[in-house]
Amino acid sequence: MSASFARRKRKNRLMFGLTAVCALVAFSALFFILGYIVYQGCSALSLDFLLNLPKPVGEQGGGIANAIVGSLKIVALAGAVAAPVGVLAAVYLVEYGSQRAAFIVRYSADLLNGMPSIVIGIFIYTLLVLPMKGFSALAGSAALAMIMIPIVLRNTEEIIRLVPASLREAGLALGLPRWKVIVRIVLPTAAGGIVTGILLAISRIAGETAPLIFTAFGNRFWDSGMFSPMAALPLTIYTYAISPYPDWHRQAWAAALILMLVVLVGNIMARLLLRRCYGAAR
């Protein structure tokens, strides 16, 4: 009896020891990644790097100013399209839609949400790039918007659902029409969460590379508008990383550090905002 108890105790310790080892391995791997990028990136980063155009192939130095601006433009346009679509579609799901309509919309959103970004990229390629006979930043934005819409939708839907029914009913009881209840009561109450969802979605698409390869395509110079090929940070990292030049590798690390900072700061800001709006619940 006591021998078997001792054995069970031993097994208990052994198994939990193993789980601790798992956690240790997983976290050290993940933190190594972060640390290594910061280490490599910092040693290559400089103000010139942020403010200059890339140098011609073969020349040392140069910067990624066009890629930073390009990324900003592409992501801004995608966000400006995707945020209202996602939020209003969520309003439809929660406030207006019948059960069946809501199911269909939700199902479509989940389908889009689970799609690999490269599949979205091909779709936009056949839809916009081929007919327009050329790569364009516009197509890149379209691809990113398509990735972003379902994320915004699901985040917003969850948040709007959290708005207590009593608030809506109070508004309706005072004689407000439905749309005023939504615009003046439901959305402002949920605003913090909605903004969080949008921020998270934006930081997600800012790092997307695959759908940009054959839509925005990249550009070593300043772009000439949304209808022309445009540089973007993730594309620059990719091209530089697979190139044979050590100087470009160095720049890829620096660009990766910038991209990661942007993405992580967006993420952390979103989470802090959520915590401020909804207490320490999450």
Next chain:
Amino acid sequence: MRLRAQPGDIVLRSLAWGFAAIIVALAVALGLGLCVDSRLAWLNFGPAFIVTGVWDPVTEVFGALPFIYGTLVSSLLALSIAVPLGLGSAIFLAELAPKKLADACAFSIEILAAVPSVVLGLIGIFVLLPTVRAVEPFLDRYLGFIPLFKGEPYGVGMLSAGIILALMVLPYITSMSREVLLSVPRPLKEGVLALGATRWEMVRLVSLPYARSGILGSVFLASGRALGETMAVTMVIGNAPKISASLLDPAYSMAAVIANELAEATSDLHVHSLVAIGLVLFAVTALVNGLAQLLIRRLSAAQGRA
């Protein structure tokens, strides 16, 4: 008396309806568009497209098998690394770690899940590949009698792709499994502890069975990610369209071939064949994600009953 609809209501309602309809339309258009723009591949090669192992843009013979094989094997490899590690970490975080530590870890996992895949690919090229290249001769020498580990030490290949994918999906599996494990009702756990079980027996007899479908759901979601992951894989898998039993050999994946060739494909048949691969990828991920949703919904239904 029926309430008269306000103009504002009509506007907001139709606006919201329109945007919701856009999402449905996008999903439908995505499926249809991929079918239409891959038609030449299906007309030319028929269903054999999926099981043909030749990919030759010069002679215009296209078959998707090496890519399907590469995607499936690299994803399986990734899961077989990430599932034990992630589940172990999740059990540690949910049952053993002090709350402060667990919360800090959970927060950092969420952050790590946000690292863009192209950045992971960079790590893959400059850190993982040299390491793998250094280790592979030993694998070949001591485990080479197993076909899986026989081959030249290229560095690039299935093994590297599997490892980088495992790093990508590890945060998902860990954070979702942890959440499911935390949702196991306390009374159930306390009951079995009161009966004299050790904490590990509690995990094995109560928590894991209760959380099973949720954990499976997280594994399916993670495999959905792994199947479609493009950049990190493209950068380390070696991009060679051939099927080899060895994990050390270069391979190719569906997403990688699209990323590499679509921008430069000139002939219609080449483009359509790439889109056809995209369609296969679409079907596979839709299936896997559908299963994941089903499992997760079953879990929440079970919790509703409990």
